[in-house]
Amino acid sequence: MNVWKNTMAVFGAAVVCLGTQTGMAQADGRGFLPYSNADSVARGAQVYEENCASCHGARLEGEENWRQPGADGRLPAPPHDPSGHTWHHSDMVLFRLTKFGPAALVGKGYESNMPGFDGILSDLEIAEVLAYIKSTWPQDIIEAHNARN
Numbered sequence: 001m002n003v004w005k006n007t008m009a010v011f012g013a014a015v016v017c018l019g020t021q022t023g024m025a026q027a028d029g030r031g032f033l034p035y036s037n038a039d040s041v042a043r044g045a046q047v048y049e050e051n052c053a054s055c056h057g058a059r060l061e062g063e064e065n066w067r068q069p070g071a072d073g074r075l076p077a078p079p080h081d082p083s084g085h086t087w088h089h090s091d092m093v094l095f096r097l098t099k100f101g102p103a104a105l106v107g108k109g110y111e112s113n114m115p116g117f118d119g120i121l122s123d124l125e126i127a128e129v130l131a132y133i134k135s136t137w138p139q140d141i142i143e144a145h146n147a148r149n
């Protein structure tokens with residue numbers, strides 16, 4: 001349960017709240033995204049379509065040449081499928097990136113085209129949209145991601 005302790009330390013209140021709402025524990029005991037809960041994944045897919053697909057693509061494919069900054073000097077939206085690096089980040093990092101936006105997380109004047117969804121999506125909706133993304137990954141990527149938590 002070290003994961004829990006770290007999680008709580010980093011993100012106290014929001015996570016306590018999430019814990020009660022999602023039932024938190026996965027069968028594998030790692031992380032907090034409810035990716036094996038079909039209802040959560042279905043709700044997450046809806047949230048994705050309405051809030052993320054415009055940039056990250058309807059099939060999670062991201063934008064063209066997502067590794068190169070665009071004309072505005074900012075990075076395009078990366079894919080959320082296994083070809084991207086979403087799965088390299090722990091649940092908590094993904095949660096914070098989505099809630100507060102990359103600019104707030106990176107700091108030091110970093111500019112990003114991705115907004116934070118704090119005040120737009122609830123913590124549960126953020127967990128569910130990320131769970132939806134995770135649910136689309138093949139088993140080996142899911143396991144590699146579990147190991148990051």
Ligand code: HEC
Pocket residue numbers: 047048051052053054055056074075076077078084085086087089094097098102111112113114115117129130
């Ligand atoms: C307006 C466009 C836009 C929308 C809408 C958007 N994103 Fe992003 N997202 C981006 C961009 C651009 C990046 C690259 C981050 C950067 O600037 O470094 C990104 C990065 C991310 C990352 C980090 C991925 C990685 O590989 O490190 C996550 C996670 C993410 N977005 C999740 C979401 C989720 C979930 C939603 C919907 C709730 C969403 N995004 C909506 C543009 C968007």
